[in-house]
Amino acid sequence: MPQVGFVIFPDFQVAALSAQAAFEFANLVAREPFYTLVLTSIPGGMVRSSLGFQVETQALATHPSFDTLMITGGNLPNDRLTAADLAVIRRHSAEARRTAGICTGAFVLAQAGLLRGRRATTHWLFGRQMQLRFPEVEVEEDRIFINEGPIWTSAGMTAGLDLAVAMVEKDLGAEVARSVARKLVMHHRRAGGQSQHSELLELAASSDRIQKALIYAKENLGQALTVERLAEVASLSPRQFSRAFRAETGQTPARAIEQLRLEAARILLEDSRHPLDVVARETGFLDPRRMRESFLRVYGQPPQVMRRAARERSAA
Template identity: 40%
Template sequence: MVVTEDIGLPSWDLYELSIPCTVFGKPQPDLADPWYDLRLCGTGAADGSAAGGAGLTLRTRYGLDDLAGADTVVVPSVPDACVEEGRPLPEELIKALRRAHDAGARMVSLCTGAFALAEAGLLDGRRATAHWLHTAQLAERYPKVRVDDSVLYVDDGDVLTSAGLTAGLDLCLHLVRRDLGAHVANQLARRMVVPAHRPGGQAQFIDLSVPATDDDALAPVLDWARSHLDRPLTVRDLAHRAAMSPRTFYRRLQEATGTTPLRWLLTQRLGRAQALLESTDLPIEKVGELSGLGTANNLRHHFLKHLGVSPGEYRRAFPRT
């Protein structure tokens, strides 16, 4: 794993840079061994240093030539001046990203890192996202990119992009889930005290900065629902458990998650089914029963519709050792 940050220009963001360092940079031998081999590469000064955000100086011994041979390249962000003022990114960075992609590396951007991938032409014809504050600029500057400002992240196979701030963490945990399975991703998320899985299609911007009401009652009922997914749950059931009317429960859940109660339940059930397929040898029929998705045929229908593969194909992608 290689993280490339344009440290040849001022004002790079510490937060987006810290996310891949936290997720991929600390060995977790009890979860997976070997873990990722993370290297921070940059375009800084000859001594490997560059001034960064908050008055700090970053030093790295790896340059852009070290992108060669990487399995995954993550661009955490680009300097504000490149986004807001249109200042060009270093040509050597753009060329290095193209070479890495041509060599087969999986390309990932967090927040404004999408501008670097777009400048390299790696997002042409693809759906992509960035922080909602910058998506209009991204779409205007790179009209060949199909910009979606409503999602947390976009997984387009070998090229993945995320919105800003915590959405970058969602995408990095999604990569761990893809690479090492749901159990490892869930355990890592638990250690980081964050939600194990937020689907990429969840709403990017939900205004909860000044909540109109105290919705602490939602957390217990949602936790209860996750532990009883094998039951036939309805909005009325969940609302009753939360001591709310169905209409109030519907509104509060949509405000808190950006989705409807039934879609939230479906996402949780799909996640449970994925985890069971990855971590157990249970028959497909039993997986459908325990996840609340019903028969094997119904489970297959939902997997094909939402994941693009059958349950059997999904399980074969995560062989148990």
């Protein structure tokens, strides 16, 4: 039975522990206690969270090895670890099948030398800082999570859940992972290569009707997304819909749909080998020429250049 050890530090961020739910629900879906979860800190005992309450932990320094070691983060990178603390983390990582740094937990892995020569990510607020402090690490600031062999790192907050569900998929298969995501009410399971910045979030619609139309558009990018169709989904007249959409998002429906299509096309280009015509068709651009024009206008680069750059990063 694989033991998953979550390591916390003083002033830990509670959201980092939400990743535990993915393993808990995996046990429920599998109908057997596949994972055992253990909450630890280096010295053990009571550990205070950033919100002020305390939780009981087991001592990592004296605990047997784990199958999976999950290093959690806080609201700021942890700069209070001693050489002895880092040695404990290195020892447990060497004995574990895999080690993960959630959010600013990636800084702990970097301090322990576990990210040297590897790609890694962290919360976007601290990506630049991490790259400056650890030039031997290839920091990709705009990724949900990265899996580099036995080492995993994730962005902040909910990205830890995405990482944990991906681990469940590797252990128990895609169907179990999908069921876990449904139980967690994850509207969309994000792949590791996806951007930390979502266009749906940036559009920030406030009403249920406009949000419903945007979600419909995101899930049906290959279809003709006319104002009339989106208004029908929102249960508004086309005129009411256009007025409400601009008031809530600051953009026209056409501009917002283009942003959603660009985001989806970029992810497909970077994470798949689909030909450009297939990417254009799947994301609603109809043909590569129109997709290229949108990429040049928004990103300043054609799709082929962005795909080549992504492959070079992956190869490196």
